[in-house]
Amino acid sequence: MNGFLILLDVALLALSGYYLFWQSRIDFRASYSTFQLFMAVVLGFWFLTTGIANIWYIVFIAAFITLTVMSGSTGLTPTRLINVGIFARVVPYTKLVGVTLTPLTLPNGQSLVVGVFGISPRRYIRLTFRSDLQTLFNVLRPRVPEAIEIKIQQVQ
Structure with missing residues (x-):
């Protein structure tokens, strides 16, 4: 033992x-x-x-x-990309299949962006950033391969 x-x-x-x-x-x-x-x-x-x-x-x-x-x-x-969890939490950007960014404004005026990173057709990683959309997009675009689309989704 x-x-x-x-x-x-x-x-x-x-x-x-x-x-x-x-x-x-x-x-x-x-x-x-x-x-x-x-x-x-x-x-x-x-x-x-x-x-x-x-x-x-x-x-x-x-x-x-x-x-x-x-x-x-x-x-x-x-x-x-560093994900939550003990296993499979370090994901190279080259393994992504898509990225969706959703900007949110909280009632107190603080900005959040929810990022959903697809790593396969049925597997996603969701991260919440305390940032504005443009800053996060400017950080992600040079890192994520050009073939991977970064979608901006607005909440109605």
């Missing part, structure tokens, strides 16, 4: 390093997914009640909770 936990610990720590590398490259941030923080707290309390004192299990729990908290950070890097 310890051998399996050690292998799992190494894998989670390597994944943490990989995501930390890509998160450090984010230059246009999207909103943080607070659900991930909620899940980390729930998982933390649940794992604390197990009462297991094995050091490899404790390292596994710490790495898993850290990954859960890290997975809430999203945004755009110069070459990739």
Whole structure:
């Protein structure tokens, strides 16, 4: 059992390093997914009640909770889109099939843009940016390949 936990610990720590590398490259941030923080707290309390004192299990729990908290950070890097989640969250712009941007104005006057990034005919990534439409479009257009259309959708 310890051998399996050690292998799992190494894998989670390597994944943490990989995501930390890509998160450090984010230059246009999207909103943080607070659900991930909620899940980390729930998982933390649940794992604390197990009462297991094995050091490899404790390292596994710490790495898993850290990954859960890290997975809430999203945004755009110069070459990739960073998505919410623990797995399949670093997506190159070349894998996109379409982008739809929807600008919204909140009642308090703040501007938001909801970006829906298609990565296959039935798979989408939704990110919310606290930005205006023109700024986000100016950041995306040089990064996304010319063959991929960026649609602007207005809410009526």
